[in-house]
Amino acid sequence: xxxxxxxxxxxxxxxxxxxxxxxxxxxxxxxxxxxxxxxxxxxxxxxxxxxxxxxxxxxxxxxxxxxxxxxxxxxxxxxxxxxxxxxxxxxxxxxxxxxxxxxxxxxxxxxxxxxxxxxxxxxxxxxxxxxxxxxxxxxxxxxxxxxxxxxxxxxxxxxxxxxxxxxxxxxxxxxxxxxxxxxxxxxxxxxxxxxxxxxxxxxxxxxxxxxxxxxxxxxxxxxxxxxxxxxxxxxxxxxxxxxxxxxxxxxxxxxxxxxxxxxxxxxxxxxxxxxxxxxxxxxxxxxxxxxxxxxxxxxxxxxxxxxxxxxxxxxxxxxxxxxxxxxxxxxxxxxx
Amino acid sequence: xxxxxxxxxxxxxxxxxxxxxxxxxxxxxxxxxxxxxxxxxxxxxxxxxxxxxxxxxxxxxxxxxxxxxxxxxxxxxxxxxxxxxxxxxxxxxxxxxxxxxxxxxxxxxxxxxxxxxxxxxxxxxxxxxxxxxxxxxxxxxxxxxxxxxxxxxxxxxxxxxxxxxxxxxxxxxxxxxxxxxxxxxxxxxxxxxxxxxxxxxxxxxxxxxxxxxxxxxxxxxxxxxxxxxxxxxxxxxxxxxxxxxxxxxxxxxxxxxxxxxxxxxxxxxxxxxxxxxxxxxxxxxxxxxxxxxxxxxxxxxxxxxxxxxxxxxxxxxxxxxxxxxxxxxxxxxxxx
DNA sequence: CTGTTAGCGCGTTCAA
DNA sequence: TTGAACGCGCTAACAG
Numbered sequence: 087x088x089x090x091x092x093x094x095x096x097x098x099x100x101x102x103x104x105x106x107x108x109x110x111x112x113x114x115x116x117x118x119x120x121x122x123x124x125x126x127x128x129x130x131x132x133x134x135x136x137x138x139x140x141x142x143x144x145x146x147x148x149x150x151x152x153x154x155x156x157x158x159x160x161x162x163x164x165x166x167x168x169x170x171x172x173x174x175x176x177x178x179x180x181x182x183x184x185x186x187x188x189x190x191x192x193x194x195x196x197x198x199x200x201x202x203x204x205x206x207x208x209x210x211x212x213x214x215x216x217x218x219x220x221x222x223x224x225x226x227x228x229x230x231x232x233x234x235x236x237x238x239x240x241x242x243x244x245x246x247x248x249x250x251x252x253x254x255x256x257x258x259x260x261x262x263x264x265x266x267x268x269x270x271x272x273x274x275x276x277x278x279x280x281x282x283x284x285x286x287x288x289x290x291x292x293x294x295x296x297x298x299x300x301x302x303x304x305x306x307x308x309x310x311x312x313x314x315x316x317x318x319x320x321x322x323x324x325x326x327x328x329x330x331x332x333x334x335x336x337x338x339x340x341x342x343x344x345x346x347x348x349x350x351x352x353x354x355x356x357x358x359x360x361x362x363x364x365x366x367x368x369x370x371x372x373x374x375x376x377x378x379x380x381x382x383x384x385x386x387x388x389x390x391x392x393x394x395x396x397x398x399x400x401x402x403x404x405x406x407x408x409x410x411x412x413x414x415x416x417x418x419x420x421x422x
Numbered sequence: 423x424x425x426x427x428x429x430x431x432x433x434x435x436x437x438x439x440x441x442x443x444x445x446x447x448x449x450x451x452x453x454x455x456x457x458x459x460x461x462x463x464x465x466x467x468x469x470x471x472x473x474x475x476x477x478x479x480x481x482x483x484x485x486x487x488x489x490x491x492x493x494x495x496x497x498x499x500x501x502x503x504x505x506x507x508x509x510x511x512x513x514x515x516x517x518x519x520x521x522x523x524x525x526x527x528x529x530x531x532x533x534x535x536x537x538x539x540x541x542x543x544x545x546x547x548x549x550x551x552x553x554x555x556x557x558x559x560x561x562x563x564x565x566x567x568x569x570x571x572x573x574x575x576x577x578x579x580x581x582x583x584x585x586x587x588x589x590x591x592x593x594x595x596x597x598x599x600x601x602x603x604x605x606x607x608x609x610x611x612x613x614x615x616x617x618x619x620x621x622x623x624x625x626x627x628x629x630x631x632x633x634x635x636x637x638x639x640x641x642x643x644x645x646x647x648x649x650x651x652x653x654x655x656x657x658x659x660x661x662x663x664x665x666x667x668x669x670x671x672x673x674x675x676x677x678x679x680x681x682x683x684x685x686x687x688x689x690x691x692x693x694x695x696x697x698x699x700x701x702x703x704x705x706x707x708x709x710x711x712x713x714x715x716x717x718x719x720x721x722x723x724x725x726x727x728x729x730x731x732x733x734x735x736x737x738x739x740x741x742x743x744x745x746x747x748x749x750x751x752x753x754x755x756x757x758x
Numbered sequence: 759c760t761g762t763t764a765g766c767g768c769g770t771t772c773a774a
Numbered sequence: 775t776t777g778a779a780c781g782c783g784c785t786a787a788c789a790g
Contacts, residue, residue: 089783100761105785115759135535136476137783140766145472147515147536155504156715161497168491168518172529177536179483180516182504193508199471200483200513348704368684368704379492425767436777441769451775473767476782 088129097125147177149197152208153185159359159378166382183210191217204389208232211274227392229385233276241388242402245376247277250407251284259292262420263326266300267318269334273304281330281358308337315341325420326354350418369413376407424465433461483513484540485533489521495695495714502718519546527553540725544568547610563728565721569612577724578738581712583613586743587620595628598756599662602636603654605670609640617666617694644673651677661756662690686754705749712743
């Protein structure tokens with residue numbers, strides 16, 4: 087690779103002049119500018135982003151750490167982040183934590199070593215608080231993604247899980263459902279906790295509260311969750327099943343299949359953050375859809391403002407998740 | 423941030439000594455080593471990957487360019503790449519082309535400017551050949567992902583599309599299907615072309631060739647594809663529909679719904695590279711599944727060998743895609 | 759309008 | 775076993 091010196095030599099100018107035409111950082115005579123451009127073309131010169139970053143102490147690169155790259159929700163957010171970053175001429179370093187606190191920490195350290203200008207982080211379950219404290223202390227621009235932690239003094243982006251889930255359950259109650267099952271998953275995950283809270287909100291806000299019941303299935307082990315749901319479906323008079331995430335929806339549908347309860351013929355079913363490809367399902371599934379790409383884009387916007395702008399109080403941005411009613415809840419009414 | 427000089431000063435040694443304990447690149451007295459370690463801890467020193475990379479002219483970072491980050495197949499491959507890269511202590515710079523030749527080129531140039539040690543590239547449709555030629559000429563280690571182009575002198579990884587599709591169609595023919603519809607999509611995409619070829623292989627390899635027919639729907643516009651399939655379903659006696667990819671499967675199922683032909687009751691259906699979440703579908707869908715993560719991991723392995731190893735001829739690695747038979751083809755037999 | 763020069767933070771000769 | 779000094783390629787003063 088040719089360097090800036092080669093270009094300077096061939097163009098018969100100093101390296102600083104070359105630098106300045108490259109960055110349009112000071113006026114330069116059209117004539118010499120042309121000679122420089124010619125030399126650049128001739129040598130196939132390309133700026134070395136490394137040296138440039140070292141000198142400017144800015145890498146024009148941001149880091150993104152998620153727990154699972156291929157989970158559809160995260161894939162969408164990654165897409166949004168990539169899009170927005172490219173738009174701003176920022177590179178994107180991607181890492182994943184696999185929900186492990188130590189891997190998460192290593193990932194973050196690696197990105198910081200590479201001197202990213204900012205960091206977007208979807209925290210892992212049981213992520214160490216020390217990590218966030220370090221980030222705050224170092225004043226390294228950081229945005230927390232998806233999983234929101236109110237106490238933290240960092241910018242955060244997510245959806246209004248609680249509100250959306252509340253709307254879904256209110257709708258089901260309005261349809262006459264009184265006994266629900268909620269596959270809630272690991273409540274240490276902030277989003278799942280909020281969704282469970284939304285279910286409780288709806289029930290407590292319902293006038294006929296005493297007669298309503300919800301069996302909430304929590305935990306990490308999918309086999310256990312599935313077995314629990316099967317038992318409930320067999321022995322309780324559950325008329326509607328709700329899953330708090332895509333993976334949990336799969337568990338729930340497996341359990342329903344296992345005990346021979348089909349939706350919507352035997353039971354209503356809804357899921358938070360299901361699959362984009364709803365036309366593929368028979369029946370179509372009622373879903374709370376989150377704007378995954380937009381979440382990612384918003385994260386970059388907040389991060390960029392934090393990177394360039396002046397100091398300001400941390401902000402929490404909640405995007406709307408939308409309730410999409412389809413056959414799996416609309417084609418079944420609970421017995422009166 | 424503290425630098426290596428701070429550490430050296432505090433430990434009372436020279437910076438070269440600090441460097442050597444950091445990289446274990448030459449023996450150092452246990453005593454001084456301890457002092458250095460202490461100083462490192464005290465200052466919270468972290469190596470600056472930028473300066474290090476500039477000096478060593480190695481970034482320990484690879485670049486990945488895909489056409490669409492959130493498409494499930496690519497999401498899986500990205501996951502695999504991330505995993506394998508982390509395993510090798512390599513950073514991962516992610517970019518996407520959105521199937522555009524110019525965006526792809528910009529993405530690659532950006533990554534090269536950042537001096538990635540290697541590049542993994544899933545080419546966009548109509549990707550310029552000049553780009554590959556440049557990569558070959560610069561001897562920048564490169565692996566082509568997913569979309570394989572036989573003429574190119576670069577390492578490549580993908581699945582055996584043709585063979586898998588051939589197996590699927592052979593199976594359908596064996597079941598008595600004689601009139602098929604193939605939603606083949608954009609045949610400029612190498613993978614889609616190979617899948618279409620696989621269908622032809624099966625038909626030509628079938629003894630009763632003359633009586634078999636397949637309506638192949640090609641093109642980019644999903645509305646057009648859908649309309650075409652609807653027409654065929656209405657007027658031809660098609661007994662089986664095959665989609666060449668996940669997005670195409672959605673189009674196909676939409677069309678089937680629109681004309682009121684359901685699978686498996688009225689018609690058989692199969693798709694290449696469908697959805698991981700097959701338990702969710704009623705009926706379950708026959709699918710050719712590709713090992714997306716493994717493809718990504720293999721790409722990193724090839725790339726790493728190319729980065730470290732000696733010169734060698736470019737290799738093309740084909741992983742097996744597996745045919746998973748389910749209700750959508752097994753619960754329907756064509757009329758004799 | 760242009761050139762000279764001093765680092766950015768590190769790894770690595772070479773000499774002691 | 776250790777240290778001094780150079781340079782990776784570039785930007786940003788400062789000088790002219």
